[in-house]
Amino acid sequence: MFSGEQIASLFTDVGVTHVITVPDSTIGRWEPAIRASSRLRLVRVCREGEAWQVAAGLHLGGATPIVMIQCTGLFESGDALRNVIHDWKIPVFSIIGYRSYLDQAKLPGDTCLVFTEPILDAWKIDYRLITSPAELDVIRDHFTDCRSTKRAGAALIGE
């Protein structure tokens, strides 16, 4: 969908300082470009719940983090994001890979299609579904809007 260079450029344009990630086969390919950027720091964590807390600490310390995980990791990390986004009201933005949204041949019947969007709704995360390479600016605009209004948000990237 997007190249790593496009994503790294987008992140630096909007002021992201740290990218906290557990990779999947799509967003993981962006890593080399993110690592190559002198203005971004890639932070590897061991599971997705940890990513929200690391992002919270970065925000408290004055940085501008973004969480980059797959939807399966979103499922795993519900309590952590609830704590960060809703208890503490820390406006973390996330990039979430939406497994099987575009390619349903690889994992026929993948229930990620059933649960991902309802779970984002349940956690009251304002997200934009990204399904084509022409929508890079949708991510940019949503990030910028969420940041200016101090709200959490997400870009759900069809995979």
Next chain:
Amino acid sequence: MSDSAAMSARMPLVPVLETLRRVRRDDEIVIPTMGSAREWMKLGPPHARDFILVPSAMGHGTSIGLALARPDLRVIVCSGDGSLLMNLGSLASIVAATVPNLVVLVFDNGVYEVTGQQPTAGAGEARTSGRPADLAAIARACGFESVHRFADASDWGARAREVLDAGGPTFVSLEVEAVAGGVAPNSPGPAPARAEQFMAALRR
């Protein structure tokens, strides 16, 4: 790794925290969680750079982020063995993040104290062998080079500052007694307002 005493001995929690309050420098961030937060709040008024992590999903992650964002400040997180066992991967994340300003204090009492003192899966009592999980050894295996273990309050009192000042990330296992009747701490106030106050304190 320093290992100041036999693992079977345990220190009372409060004197261990009193030592931390005594040696803590004004610019240092302290993040108490769970039982340590409850007792920390009883010991006196909060410092502007205390971040009482209540309610909390996990303390280690927040401390990693703070240490990354503010490499000029030492970040001291007060965790429990139960919390650490839920997030063992955070030890690898800390080493990978290269945060020499982070100190992880683990108050190891072998139980989930605030839920009624049920043994953790790492406690000797929960295991056929009777041998507890060696959290300090796990930290060392994850790549921590500054690893310490204390089971004597006077020894901790004498060496705490030296340990905090060591090049980190630093892992300290503090073998403490569970507090009888210890319950989950009350939040000292609405979380969002406290986050804003803490951020303001870091900007000063």
